[in-house]
Amino acid sequence: GDSVTQMEGPVTLSEEAFLTINCTYTATGYPSLFWYVQYPGEGLQLLLKATKADDKGSNKGFEATYRKETTSFHLEKGSVQVSDSAVYFCALSINNNDMRFGAGTRLTVKP
Amino acid sequence: DTAVSQTPKYLVTQMGNDKSIKCEQNLGHDTMYWYKQDSKKFLKIMFSYNNKELIINETVPNRFSPKSPDKAHLNLHINSLELGDSAVYFCASRVTGGGEAEQFFGPGTRLTVL
Numbered sequence: 001g002d003s004v005t006q007m008e009g010p011v012t013l014s015e016e017a018f019l020t021i022n023c024t025y026t027a028t029g030y031p032s033l034f035w036y037v038q039y040p041g042e043g044l045q046l047l048l049k050a051t052k053a054d055d056k057g058s059n060k061g062f063e064a065t066y067r068k069e070t071t072s073f074h075l076e077k078g079s080v081q082v083s084d085s086a087v088y089f090c091a092l093s094i095n096n097n098d099m100r101f102g103a104g105t106r107l108t109v110k111p
Numbered sequence: 112d113t114a115v116s117q118t119p120k121y122l123v124t125q126m127g128n129d130k131s132i133k134c135e136q137n138l139g140h141d142t143m144y145w146y147k148q149d150s151k152k153f154l155k156i157m158f159s160y161n162n163k164e165l166i167i168n169e170t171v172p173n174r175f176s177p178k179s180p181d182k183a184h185l186n187l188h189i190n191s192l193e194l195g196d197s198a199v200y201f202c203a204s205r206v207t208g209g210g211e212a213e214q215f216f217g218p219g220t221r222l223t224v225l
Contacts (some may be wrong), residue, residue: 104154
């Protein structure tokens, strides 16, 4: 079935370090891909999305590129801040139907 | 201003009790969801309602019953609470059709069963 697999956490980085959180997907059709972020004590918020191959989603310094050839949608940020500490979820949707979420990756950024 | 709201934010109760969690969205969406998030942050879909009709039930025990009085509300009633029901429950909504799959989440209800 359709699913996403993201790297296991937790990930701990120092402030200003480079971040990559890997996400790969399995899908029968052509999915839309998403990254959601969950800050402590809050619900999930959409961080960025891409709806077709080679699209790049970006927001708040985060980027992810939809790579059909490697079925990937890795999340990157060039310089993380303490305020980026959160849990990040990769997700997909086929034909704008219900979402499949990954297991989440906890990021902790230390000053 | 709140898009998706849930009440209560925290709920502490004894095993065997019956409790309800309420969800409301003011986005005009026609599909609403309940998710359960465990202590490891794994997110599991429980129910989906589209125009007041249940369209997903992901093998959730029948102690859990969703109730949707109208498109803007999806409440979750839980009978005979068990220790394993302790989790954070999230409501979400989206619009079907229109080419957008994005879901909007509420702030969550942390349920603790003692």
